[in-house]
Amino acid sequence: MRYVVIGAGAVGGTIGARLAEAGRDVVLVARGRHLDAIREQGGLRLDDPDRSRVVGVPAVASVDEVDWRPGDVAVLATKTQDTEPILDALAARAPDVVVACAQNGVANERMAAARFARVQAVLVILPAEHYEPGVVIASSVPVPGVLDVGTYPSGVDDVSDAIAADLTAAGFSSRADPAVMEGKYGKLLTNLANALDAACASDDPAVDELREAAADEGERALAAAGITARTGDDDRVRREGLITQRPVGGRERGGSSSWQSLQRGAGSIEAEFLNGEIVALGAAHGVATPVNAVLTRVAGEMAAAGEQPGSRRGQDLLAAVAAFPLLG
Template structure:
């Protein structure tokens, strides 16, 4: 089995390096300066215990991959890039297994519209990517949790094989027949990503804002009859599976959405996190004013190139930002 990691940023880069180090056949799909840096000198992974640079093969597009029978395409791009990547992938490798190692719950739906074999991956992986050719993961010795199951439910031999390979690479990974329930639970946690990006987690009003976002999300999922297995992120930390530690003396700076604003990418994932709740709320007659406001603000900040942490949590919660 070969792993083609599409999106070699914080999550994809960490997965790719760890699988490569464990002896798996890996190809990264990256772009721009990040791709150039990987090709020139390899991909550097910094974690709490060490830093190393590995010569993982990298290409610039799924069209540049020599697709083989048995390949697994691990989708690790931000959700706003999913559809374009899937359409390109379907044109060159229509029979490939697609594993969605992403936040949100819409990526699997989009993949299942184009591919017969889709795996959902719960991602709890505290990692960062700011510098071309460098990825940082802030948990050790276990870098993250990556549970796998077939979409929409169940497991199969591929789920088991992927989970086993990830576990051998140092992750906490299991085949989970109800992995989408866990991903809906993670969605509730990730609703605060937009708040972190907008005002920063150290804003005194952040906890109240995050709780308001989550409360709306819970109400919406209950109305929609969707089961969300909550608390996985806290559980793995309480059990010592994930241990957040400084890397080179520096703590993790922010969520994936915070990182998007910091890097000035021009886009942000809020449409597929908070927007999922807003859309479901509209469909089921549940008001979602806080998530709608954060979605608007996050997208405005991204499109205008605004720095993260420049808004007030109190004003966002009051609907004044």
């Protein structure tokens, strides 16, 4: 089994490098200066709290440059806003490939299932960062992350078992989970705070109120839609004793994936597919979601304008929520 990791940023780079270190066959799909740096230094540099090393792994610029083979697994590790064009290109080149969505949110699996017969959902709990070309930073040791795998929309198969076994060999905590989407919906509720983390300073006095309100809206929208999310003790037990973050190179982790998008000036952010997922469910099932609607809008504005993280005031967001038109 070969892993073609599409999106060699924080999550994808960590997954690809660790799999390669474990002797698995890996190809990275990267772009721009990141791709150039990987090629120039002979691999991807992976920094963690214990060491820094360059992991020799081949990298290409697009799925069109991959020599697709039977048995390949395409691991999607991009932000959701980049998923559809990649899936379209992938379907044209490798229509029978297994697609594994190692991404936040729950929209990627739907997009993949519309194009591919075999889709694996991957729950990603992996504290990692990517700011510098050719370098990714993973801050949890000795286990870099939790990566549970199952077929979409539910169940497991031999491919789920094989992927989980390879990820375990690479040092991750991974299991084949027939209800992995329940875990991903639970992670979605956690990720509703990503836009807030990106928008406001962590010590902003309004942050706690906004975070709790966003999560409450999410829980009510999922309940109204009849969707089960794995939360509370089930989620805590899965992480406990595994995700142990430490400084890397004397530096604490900067922030969420959305915070990192603003920090890098990426020009886009995934709030539309995190908070926006809750807004869409609320609209479909009669649940008001003004906090998530405001967070979706503000995060998008900040990304488009190139604003740095933490440049908005929580009180201004609360005022926008108070003025937001509720469902009629």
